[in-house]
Amino acid sequence: MNMIRTALVAGVVAVTASMTFSSANAAGDAPHAPEHHWSFSGLFGTYDRAALRRGFEVYNGVCAGCHGLRLVAYRNLMDIGFTEAEVKAIAADVDVPAEPNEEGEIEDRPGIPADKFKSPFANENAARASNGGALPPDLSLIIKARLNGSNYVNGLLTGYKDAPAGEEVPEGMYYNANFSGHLIAMAPPLSDEGVDYADKTKATVKQQAEDVVTFLTWAAQPELEERKRMGIKVILFLLLMTGLLYVVKRRIWADVH
Amino acid sequence: MAQFQKPGWLDNGLVRWVDHRLPIFTFVSHELYEYPTPRNLNYWWNFGSLAGIILVIMIVTGITLAMHYTPHTAMAFDSVERIMRDVNYGWLLRYIHMNGASMFFIVVYIHMFRGLYFGSYKAPREILWILGVVILLLMMATAFMGYVLPWGQMSFWGATVITNLFSAIPLVGDWIVTLLWGGFAVDNPTLNRFYSLHYLMPFVLVGVIVLHIWALHVHGSNNPIGIDTKGEQDVIPFHPYYTVKDMFGLGVFLVFFSLFIFFAPDFLGHPDNYIEANPLATPAHIVPEWYFLPFYAILRAVPANFVGEWATAWMGFVFIEAKLAGVLAMFGSIAVLFVLPWLDRSPVRSSRFRPLYKWFFWIFLIDCLVLGYVGAKPAEGVYIAIGRVATIWYFAHFLVIIPLLAKFEKTKDLPKSISEPVLGGGGGSASAAASKPMEKA
Numbered sequence A: 001m002n003m004i005r006t007a008l009v010a011g012v013v014a015v016t017a018s019m020t021f022s023s024a025n026a027a028g029d030a031p032h033a034p035e036h037h038w039s040f041s042g043l044f045g046t047y048d049r050a051a052l053r054r055g056f057e058v059y060n061g062v063c064a065g066c067h068g069l070r071l072v073a074y075r076n077l078m079d080i081g082f083t084e085a086e087v088k089a090i091a092a093d094v095d096v097p098a099e100p101n102e103e104g105e106i107e108d109r110p111g112i113p114a115d116k117f118k119s120p121f122a123n124e125n126a127a128r129a130s131n132g133g134a135l136p137p138d139l140s141l142i143i144k145a146r147l148n149g150s151n152y153v154n155g156l157l158t159g160y161k162d163a164p165a166g167e168e169v170p171e172g173m174y175y176n177a178n179f180s181g182h183l184i185a186m187a188p189p190l191s192d193e194g195v196d197y198a199d200k201t202k203a204t205v206k207q208q209a210e211d212v213v214t215f216l217t218w219a220a221q222p223e224l225e226e227r228k229r230m231g232i233k234v235i236l237f238l239l240l241m242t243g244l245l246y247v248v249k250r251r252i253w254a255d256v257h
Numbered sequence B: 001m002a003q004f005q006k007p008g009w010l011d012n013g014l015v016r017w018v019d020h021r022l023p024i025f026t027f028v029s030h031e032l033y034e035y036p037t038p039r040n041l042n043y044w045w046n047f048g049s050l051a052g053i054i055l056v057i058m059i060v061t062g063i064t065l066a067m068h069y070t071p072h073t074a075m076a077f078d079s080v081e082r083i084m085r086d087v088n089y090g091w092l093l094r095y096i097h098m099n100g101a102s103m104f105f106i107v108v109y110i111h112m113f114r115g116l117y118f119g120s121y122k123a124p125r126e127i128l129w130i131l132g133v134v135i136l137l138l139m140m141a142t143a144f145m146g147y148v149l150p151w152g153q154m155s156f157w158g159a160t161v162i163t164n165l166f167s168a169i170p171l172v173g174d175w176i177v178t179l180l181w182g183g184f185a186v187d188n189p190t191l192n193r194f195y196s197l198h199y200l201m202p203f204v205l206v207g208v209i210v211l212h213i214w215a216l217h218v219h220g221s222n223n224p225i226g227i228d229t230k231g232e233q234d235v236i237p238f239h240p241y242y243t244v245k246d247m248f249g250l251g252v253f254l255v256f257f258s259l260f261i262f263f264a265p266d267f268l269g270h271p272d273n274y275i276e277a278n279p280l281a282t283p284a285h286i287v288p289e290w291y292f293l294p295f296y297a298i299l300r301a302v303p304a305n306f307v308g309e310w311a312t313a314w315m316g317f318v319f320i321e322a323k324l325a326g327v328l329a330m331f332g333s334i335a336v337l338f339v340l341p342w343l344d345r346s347p348v349r350s351s352r353f354r355p356l357y358k359w360f361f362w363i364f365l366i367d368c369l370v371l372g373y374v375g376a377k378p379a380e381g382v383y384i385a386i387g388r389v390a391t392i393w394y395f396a397h398f399l400v401i402i403p404l405l406a407k408f409e410k411t412k413d414l415p416k417s418i419s420e421p422v423l424g425g426g427g428g429s430a431s432a433a434a435s436k437p438m439e440k441a
Helices: A002-025 A049-061 A074-080 A084-092 A124-130 A149-157 A205-220 A224-253 B013-021 B024-033 B043-066 B076-085 B090-117 B126-148 B153-168 B173-181 B188-219 B238-263 B290-301 B306-315 B322-338 B355-376 B382-408 B428-440
Strands: A095-097 A108-110 B036-038 B235-237
Touching: A049 A074, A049 A205, A074 A084, A149 A205, A224 B090, A224 B238, B013 B024, B024 B238, B036 B238, B043 B090, B043 B188, B043 B238, B076 B090, B090 B126, B090 B238, B090 B290, B090 B355, B126 B153, B126 B188, B126 B290, B126 B322, B153 B173, B153 B188, B153 B322, B173 B188, B235 B238, B290 B322, B290 B355, B290 B382, B322 B382, B355 B382
Parallel strands: none
Antiparallel strands: A095 A108, B036 B235
């Protein structure tokens, strides 16, 4: 009786609390992002390695023209299956400012694996000047910085549509069904066959969006696989320990009850 | 009953040598082993020690995080991301610390509602209760300043909103705000002093908790029946009975905690805090952390000019602005807890013997949840009205209902002692629970 009542109370409090959380976070007017099943969702989820690799190709070939990934280093790509030689080649594709030479001049040098991904623009003003006044956000944390981030970005990338009749789309703006207010300054970034996948997967918009979202989710949460693996072990251990403690507790209390 | 034996290690030669000079072993034995505790405590009594353990977890993870964090507006955000990506198990430390703050409040709120339900704040435990409210205030200040450190959008804008509240204080308000900021806006000096204070305050917290436990150990724990212990038959030694019970509770709690750390680490946070602070871009809705939401709702519940007009009408001048009134209401919602032991003069502690108070307790709990819900919503439309009603109820509960109940409520007969079965018509489940130990003993 007592246990049931306690459980009921806990249940009501938990439901109200989670309503509070979701409403606290949903305090925007963004359309609800379409749900999608991801390789990395769920208790045992891991990143689909092939999708990560393709996602990097999409980021590198499409997004990187305007969006940085400044918190991720080229060497991090080795964590998701790129070989050292591949990473060196990817890093060497960009030029970054070197240390001052003996005359004190700063020259460019090819990137090395320890460098962070080079941002496309030198600073915010340069980024805005090249993008009609809009600032393309850095994508390192974009998945965590949006509510329901993976679904949100996926929805955004696949949400470009013709504006409904009667809706005016100003010059330099685009209609996107999944963007708050529906008018977005980013031109539709993905197109069918917009990238040539090395693994010959057919590069539909849907496929590219899924792949790049997987890649960006990894960029935001590189610890996800290790975290979930450790979590399973920790919780199994705790359940066992707690079970044993319960038995010990019952034994010790036997003479009081 | 051979339960109250001193632990064997007190006979060890070295222990006796030290103890003769510094009676620390006697102290531990007295306060942690033999310490007589009511035999009928239920699981709601687990949350005090649980809160203490979380504080230790927070201090340990916090000190480690401080070794890697950089308190500068230009580097703070990136240094946190470095912890998340490059520091060995940095993500684990930070997720424990981040979610630990929420766990701390969950546990402390349960601990407080337990005190409210079973009347633990009543004589002779008033100072114990007051110290608890001081602990809550210190926790709030610490949590608020800690939330600023990652220097995300909510860090910055939350800090701006909350520090600005102090400007409502007449005469010295602006001076206080400048002092909090270390300048004329939330900026690097603000971040630096918040970091310094965020590191300091947990240790102040430890000091007040020592006093809290000291006060507790003078008269011992209250219990679900709320009557004093009357002798050895009513109590059991803290060790091993409550040490093992607390350990079991800790295990259950750690499972709950781990689900957040490992599988939903950002569920309790706000996505905007993964965007670096930008003083030029205000978020659409500035929302505090969930544990502040009820107080945030009270802050926003006071209508513009409400108290101003009231003051005009009754005192002939407008002294109190609406903003100040909101701030006063918010701080008042905690201040009222300080005087609760004197608002509730009912001699009966436990709700089990207070048929009316019991109902009002549950209504009050729901009221607090409603306030939390409203606090998360934008201050518009129906939420304003709900927030005001809930705020009025919050204060009415303490200032009107509790004093009136103390006067007019007809309480049930109290049992003679914890170990004896209840006589007469005492409340159903209460008497059953009370007599349970005897049936089996």
